[in-house]
Each structure stands twice: as structure tokens, then as C-alpha cells.
Amino acid sequence: MSHQTSPDPNQTGMPKGVPYIIGNELAERFSFYGMKGILTVFMTKHLLDSAGNDAGLGDEQAKTIYHLFTAGAYFFPLMGALLSDIFFGKYKTILWISLMYCVGHGSLALMDLGPVTGMWDMAPFLYLGLFLIAIGSGGIKPCVSAHVGDQFGKGNKHLLTQIFNWFYFAINVGAMASTILTPILLETVGPWAAFGLPGILMAIATFLFWLGRHSFVHVPPGGMAFVREVFGEDGKRALLNLAPLFLVFVPVFWSIFDQTGSAWVLQAESMNRQFLGITWLESQVQAVNPFFILVLIPVFTYVVYPAISRIFPLTPLRKIGIGFLLTAVTFSLSATIETWIINGERPVMSELWEELGIAEMTQPESSAEVVNLAKALGVKEDQLAPAIDAMTSGGAEEEAAINQLWANIDVANAEMPANLSKLVKLAKTMGWEQGQLTPYLSAMPSIGWQFLAYIILTSAEILVSIVCLEFAYTQSPPKMKSLVMGVYLLGVSIGNFYVSGVNFALDLLKREDGTTLLEGANYYWFFVALMMIAFSGYLVWTRTYKGRVYIQGEESDDSSSPVDVAVPDAQ
Numbered sequence: 001m002s003h004q005t006s007p008d009p010n011q012t013g014m015p016k017g018v019p020y021i022i023g024n025e026l027a028e029r030f031s032f033y034g035m036k037g038i039l040t041v042f043m044t045k046h047l048l049d050s051a052g053n054d055a056g057l058g059d060e061q062a063k064t065i066y067h068l069f070t071a072g073a074y075f076f077p078l079m080g081a082l083l084s085d086i087f088f089g090k091y092k093t094i095l096w097i098s099l100m101y102c103v104g105h106g107s108l109a110l111m112d113l114g115p116v117t118g119m120w121d122m123a124p125f126l127y128l129g130l131f132l133i134a135i136g137s138g139g140i141k142p143c144v145s146a147h148v149g150d151q152f153g154k155g156n157k158h159l160l161t162q163i164f165n166w167f168y169f170a171i172n173v174g175a176m177a178s179t180i181l182t183p184i185l186l187e188t189v190g191p192w193a194a195f196g197l198p199g200i201l202m203a204i205a206t207f208l209f210w211l212g213r214h215s216f217v218h219v220p221p222g223g224m225a226f227v228r229e230v231f232g233e234d235g236k237r238a239l240l241n242l243a244p245l246f247l248v249f250v251p252v253f254w255s256i257f258d259q260t261g262s263a264w265v266l267q268a269e270s271m272n273r274q275f276l277g278i279t280w281l282e283s284q285v286q287a288v289n290p291f292f293i294l295v296l297i298p299v300f301t302y303v304v305y306p307a308i309s310r311i312f313p314l315t316p317l318r319k320i321g322i323g324f325l326l327t328a329v330t331f332s333l334s335a336t337i338e339t340w341i342i343n344g345e346r347p348v349m350s351e352l353w354e355e356l357g358i359a360e361m362t363q364p365e366s367s368a369e370v371v372n373l374a375k376a377l378g379v380k381e382d383q384l385a386p387a388i389d390a391m392t393s394g395g396a397e398e399e400a401a402i403n404q405l406w407a408n409i410d411v412a413n414a415e416m417p418a419n420l421s422k423l424v425k426l427a428k429t430m431g432w433e434q435g436q437l438t439p440y441l442s443a444m445p446s447i448g449w450q451f452l453a454y455i456i457l458t459s460a461e462i463l464v465s466i467v468c469l470e471f472a473y474t475q476s477p478p479k480m481k482s483l484v485m486g487v488y489l490l491g492v493s494i495g496n497f498y499v500s501g502v503n504f505a506l507d508l509l510k511r512e513d514g515t516t517l518l519e520g521a522n523y524y525w526f527f528v529a530l531m532m533i534a535f536s537g538y539l540v541w542t543r544t545y546k547g548r549v550y551i552q553g554e555e556s557d558d559s560s561s562p563v564d565v566a567v568p569d570a571q
Contacts (some may be wrong), residue, residue, distance in 0.1 A: 003213075003214070003216065003217075003218040003220055004216075004217050004218065005217065005219060005220055006217065006219065007150070007152055007153030007154075007155075007156075007217050008151065008153060008155070009150060009153045009154040009155050011153065011155045011156055012153050012155045012156050013156060013159075014156070014159060014163070015151035015152065015156070015215075015217065016215045017151050017212050017215035017216040017217065018148070018151060018163065019160055019212075020208055020209060020211060020212025020215060020216070021144065021147060021148055021151070021167075021209075021212065021216075022166060022167065022170045023170075023205075023208045024144070024176040024205045024206075024208045024209040024212075025144060025170045025171060025174070025205075026170040026171070026173055026200060026205075027201045027202070027204045027205035027208060028098075028101075028137075028140075028144075028174070028201075029170070029171045029172075029174035029175050029178075030174035030175070030177055030198065030201040030205075031101075031105060031174075031178070031198035031199065031201040031202035031205065032064070032073075032133070032137050032198070032235070033174065033175035033178050033179055033286075033290075034178030034179070034181070034182040034194075034197060034198035035105065035108060035133070035182070035194075035195055035198045036069075036070070036261060037178065037179040037182055037261065037284075037286050037287075038182050038183055038186045038195075038240055038283050039066055039069070039181065039261070040062050040063070040066050040261060040262050040265045040283065040548070041183070041186065041265065041281075041283045042186065042191060042194075042283060043056065043057045043061075043062040043065060043066070043126075044056050044057055044058075044059065044062050046186065046274050046481075047122050047123065047126070048114075048115045048121070048122050049115070049121045049122070049123075049388070050115060050118050050119060050120050050121050051115070051505055052115040052118075053368060053371065053388060054248065054368070054371065054372055054375070055121065055122065055123065056375075058507070060503050060504075060506055060510075060516070061507060062262070063262040063266070063499070063500075063503040064265065064500050064503045064504045064507065065130075065500075066261060066262045066389065066500075067258065067262060067496040067497070067499040067500035067503065068256050068379040068496070068497075068500045069130045069133075069134055070139065070261075070492075070493075070496040071492075071493045071494075071495075071497040071500060072130075072131070072134035072135075072493070072497035073133070073134045073137045073138045073141075073493075073494035074138060074141075074489045074491075074492035074534070075134075075138060075255075075456065075490060075491065075493040076134055076135050076136045076137075076138025076139050076202055076491075077139070077141045077142040077485070077486040077489040077490065078142075078483075078486045078487070078489075078490055079135075079138070079139055079482045080093055080097060080138060080139035080140055080141065080142055080143050080482070080486065080488030081142045081143065081485065082486075083097075084142070084143045084146075084221065084482045084485065085221060085222050085224075085226045085479060085480065085481070085482045085483050086221055086222060086223060086226050086227070087221055088221055089218060089219065089220055089221045090143040090144075090146060090147040090150065090218075090219065090482060091140070091147070091213065091218050093140070093143050093218060094140045094143045094161060094209060095146060095206070095209060095210060097135070097136055097139035097140050098136065098202070098205065098206040098209065099206065100135055100136045100139075101133060101135075101136025101137060101139075101140070101202055101206075101485035102134055102136075102199065102202050102203050102206060103130070103132055104128075104129045104130070104131070104132025104134075104135075104136055105129065105133065105195065105196075105198055105202050106129075106134035106199055107125050107128045107129030107132060107200030108125065108126065108128075108129035108130075108133075108191075108195035108199070109124040109192055109195045109196040109199050110125055110192075110193055111126055111129075111192070111195070112190055112191050112192035113192075119245040121190075123249045127313065129195075130232070138489070141485075141489055142482045142483075142485035142486040142488075142489055143182050143482050143485075144346070145167070145469055145472075145473065145485050146473060146481035146482045146485050147216070148163060148167055149166070149473040149481060150217050150219045150481065151216065151217050156461035160473075161470060161473070162468060164466060164469055164470045165297055165301065165466065166470070166471075167469075168194035168293070168297065168465070168466050169289075169293070169294060169297060171293075172289075172291075172293035172294055173294065174201075174290075175287075175290035175293075176287050176289075176291050176293075176294065177284045178197075178198060178201070178283060179283075179284065179287035179289075179290065180259065180287045181197065182194045182195075182197065182198065183281040183283045183284040184281070184284070185197060186198060186283075187281060194213070222479035222480075225479055226479045226480070226483075227403065229477050229478075229479045229480055230480060230483070234477045234548070235280040235480055237483060237548075238476055238477060238480065238548075239484070239487065241475075241545060241546070242472070242475060242476075242484065242487065242488075243487070244537075244541050245320075245538075245541065245545075246292075246468075246472070246487050246488045246490065246491040247487070247490065247491055247494060248534070248537065249324070249534050249535075249538045249541070250464070250468060250488065250491035250492070250495070251491045251492070251494035251495035251498065251531055252324075252495065252530055252531055252534035253323070253324060253327055253460070253464050253531070254491060254495030254496065255328070255493075255495035255496065255498050255499045255527065255530070256327050256331050256457075256495075257327070257457065257460075257461060257495075257526050258492070258495065258496055258499065258532060259499060259527075260286055260289060260454075260457070261286060262499075263334075263523070263524075264285070264286075264334070264450065264453075265282050265283050265285075265286070266282075267334065267337065267338065267341070267450070268280075268282040268283075268285050268447060268450060269282045270341045270420060270443040270444055271337070271341065271373075271444045271445050271446065271447045271449075271450065272442060272445065272446050272447060273285070273447045274447075274448055275447045275448050275451070276448075280447055285447060285450060285451075285454075288450075288451055288454040289454050289458055289461070290455070291322055292454060292455055292458040293458055293461065293462070296455075296458055296459060296462055297462060297466075299408055300459075300462050300463075301319075312394075316467050316470075316471050317542045317545070319463045319467045320463060320464050320467055320468065320471075320538075321465075321538060321539065321542065323451065323459075323460040323462070323463030323464035323467075324460070324464065324531060324534065324535045324538060325535060326456055326457070326459055326460035326463065327457065327460045327464075327531055328528050328531040328532055328535065329456055330453050330456045330457040330460065331524050331525075331527050331528045331531065332524075332525075332528050333449070333452065333453045333456065334450075334453055334524045335521040335522075335523075335524035335525050335528065336521070336523055337445055337450065337453070338450050338520050338523070339521045340449075341420070341444060341445055342520050342521070348420065348439075348440050348443040349416060349420055349423055350416070351440075352420075352423055352424075352427065352440050353416045353423065356426065356427060356430060358414050363403075363406045367387070367402045368388070369397060369429075370402050370405055370406055370409075371384065371387055371388060371402075371405070371428075372429045373409070373429055373430070373555050374405055374406075374408070374409050376417070376422070376425055376426040376429045377409060377414050377415075377417070377426065378410060379405070379409060382456035384405065386401050386404070386405075387399075387401040387404070387405040390402070402568045420440070420443070420444065424437055424440065426554060468488055469485075469488075472485050472487075472488040473485065474549045475548070502518075502526075506518060
């Protein structure tokens, strides 16, 4: 069956393929954020070896892998963009890569079988699944965003801002639902259910997209015309003009934003999570971001943008700049929260440590209890390894290794953990119930402060991410839509590579007492300083940028007017 290859210039309403795209995006984002939202907690608390023993990672290791995965998911858009724009077109690229995406989710859902059957560790299936999901999510991402824009032509281009807002709305409906549900499934059912449900939603997303195949505008791949456009005057101008924004300034924003799934989750562990009549799981708090997106998009569209526009013209570049400033404010609040955590912990930590009575402990009967206690007390991995290895063999070898480990713990001289969060973990390892810990948890700052941080960061996201999506589409020549979108998403990857590198270095350069070079609030202040440096450079860059608007089926605006004039506001 032949397909429409360009938008109808006479159509003034919403294209008929849009509902399938929005439905696909909602289900796909449910799958992605559902697994991503529990990833840090899973790696630190639920990762097991084939014998069912704890194989959890340390905080810095977990953050490193989390951000490497996120970086990969936003690096592979370049691959998807090139496959789409040169060889296969957006529809085929999205459909085929989505199938690989589903296989990745299947790998995560099968992890649980390893410890149950004693056949494999969870870790290899985890890393395989993350690799395939990174390819799948990344490969389709620039194509889906550009595919949305391809449905609009000269007659209905005025609806582009509206559809990109709806597109982002769908993303966050899926993200909010999954971020609420998957942590509950992880804690109450297990990893197979927590990772299996996102896999089912990804399969549904793929099916929905296939159903819309006859309703879409299928813009054909550019082939050599794509190459000529990239290296032509328009292509080179677009890439060179946009490179500083997408590859220098935007990465700093994402280096901060994506730490909501790592640093903020770990920070939430040290906060009193009883708020609004709910005891929040540490990874569940991430649902606040998509919730506020849903609330604040119409607020910004119909209240904030018109109000500011009465004072001064609110152009896309000005929106992005305001978003950068709000991002710095957000992490300043995070640094303040971290200071409160540390200051509030000290008065109660000694009391809890004394109550635990570590110095008077006798060796637990269970080998796993000894190992978990050793981990909680900070015994190094090289001392843990012989005991963990011997646990699979059993008998006299296991007993000897566990006895040696207990001797290495030296409970009589054990040092109190560095913060209240780790001390609480130790108490739970020793069998303390949540009710026993409540008096100590009350010394922690309320999770409500993190809710406030989410409100500010969500406002920044609306001003940066949504505007950049439309900006990337309108500023790219017709045959380069996916490529330019991929370049923008590469900025997300660069930001996460940076965070991963910072945490890898911190883990590598740990002091003998287990502390890092950016301990406590200093970690957050470091990124605040980085954001302000990036913002200063951004202000200089905006004074020189001029761009053009390109819409499918329409000749480009060949004026040399600044983009602040040429690009329609997201209002």
C-alpha cells in the first residue's frame, strides 16, 4: 500500500496519525521510566548472585552505571537518526528498533530466574538488558520526535507548539504512572514484576505504532540527498549554529536534571519520607516530576508565558536561559538539604549506635547475616570476596571463611557509619522494624523539601527540554530533522557521561575513611558552580545566534533575522 509522503498543505486541523504517536509515546515512556526509576535502588539493594546472596553495588558504583546507561540511551539517537534519514525512513526505523527494545526488557524480567534456579547471577542479564534498552530507546527517540513534526505542513504548522506540548504531556503521564507503580512492585512482588510490567508496556507501544502505519505521513529517507544537505550551506549552518547550545550548554542542564534518578534517590534515603499522609519509597518520589509537568505545562502556557510577555518578549532562547538559572537554584536547595541532613544526624547517631550495641554482638548463625553485617560496617570488598565465594561451596570451607570474615569485622572496635542513612541500613540488617526507627528518622529533614526542589526543577525542564524539542525540529533543514534531534539528545548523553565520570573518579579517589573529594553538600555545590559557568557562556552565545525555520513541505525562511524573531514562541 502506498503512503502519503508529505503533509497535505491544505489541512488545517490535527493530523489523523497523531493519536497513534501519542499513545505509542505514553506506553514507551512508561516502560523506560518504570525500569529507570527503580534502577538505582535495585542495584544497591536487590542485586543477587546465583546463590541468592547480596551482590549489591555501592552508591558511587550504582550512580556510575545509572548515568552510563542514561548516557548510552541518549548517545544512540545519532545511530537511529542516521538509519532513519539515510536508509529506512522514520517509520521502519522506529518499528524495527522497538523490537530490540522489547528484548532488552525481557532480559531484565528474566534476572530473577537466576537466583531461583541457581543458574546465573543477576548482573549479566542486568547489563545485557540495559545495553539493549539503551540502543532501543536511543535509536527510536530522535525519530519519534521528528516523526511528530513530519505530520504537519504549511496549513497546520501553527499547531506544532501545541502538539509538542501534548507529546511532552504524554511522556510524563507514562513516567508518573510507572514511577509510582514499579517501586511498589519491586518492594512487594520482586524484580521480575517490577521489570516485567515495563516490558509489557513496551510491547503495547510497538503494537500501537504498527496500528497507525496507514495513518502516518511517511517521509522517505534522504539517501544521498541527505548527505548533500548535511554538507550543504543550510546543513553546515544549522549544525554549527546549534552545536554550542546542544553540545555545551544543554549537557550541563541534563547533568543536573538526570541526577533525580541517582543522587536525589540516595538523598531521599536520608530524609523523613512520611509526607502528605504517605510513606514514600525513595525511588517513588521521582513520580513528583511528571506530576508537576502535567500540572505546570498548562500553567506556563496560559498564565506564566503571557504574564512575562507583557513585561518583555519571551523568546525561545530567553526561556532556555531562565530554565538554566532555575536549575542552579534547584541544586542549591539540594545542597542545603544535604547540609540539614548532616547537621540533623549527629545528635541521634551516637544514641542509635549505642542502642545497636555492636561491640557486644555475637556472631550470627547465618552466613548471609555475617556478610550483610560486614557490608553495612564498611568491610572492604577484598575481605568480603573469600567469604562470598565460599558460601556457594558450603561445609567446612564456608564455615572457615565466615569465621575469618567475622574476625576481620572486629566488632569491638567497629566504627560508626558515616551518616544516619547507613546507620539505619545497619539497624535494618540487624532486624530492626520501621516503628523502632521512627524516633531516629524524625531527625531527618522532611521529603517535602525535595518536593519543593522538584517543583523548581520541573519548571526548568519545561523551559529547557520542551522548548529545545521544538527548537531542534524547526531549526533543522527538511532532510535532517532526525539528525538534528539526535544532536540535541547527544547533549543529554554528554551530560550523563560527565556525571558518570565524576562519580567514577570520586569512587576511585576515595579516602581511607571512605569519604570522597566532594563529600556531602559539596557534591551539589560543584554542579551549581558548573551550571552558572555554563549560563554565563550561554548569554554570550545568544548574542551571536541567528537561525532559520524549516517546515516539511514548505520552503525555508531564508531571512537572516535572529532566531528570537524567526522561531515561534512556545505559548
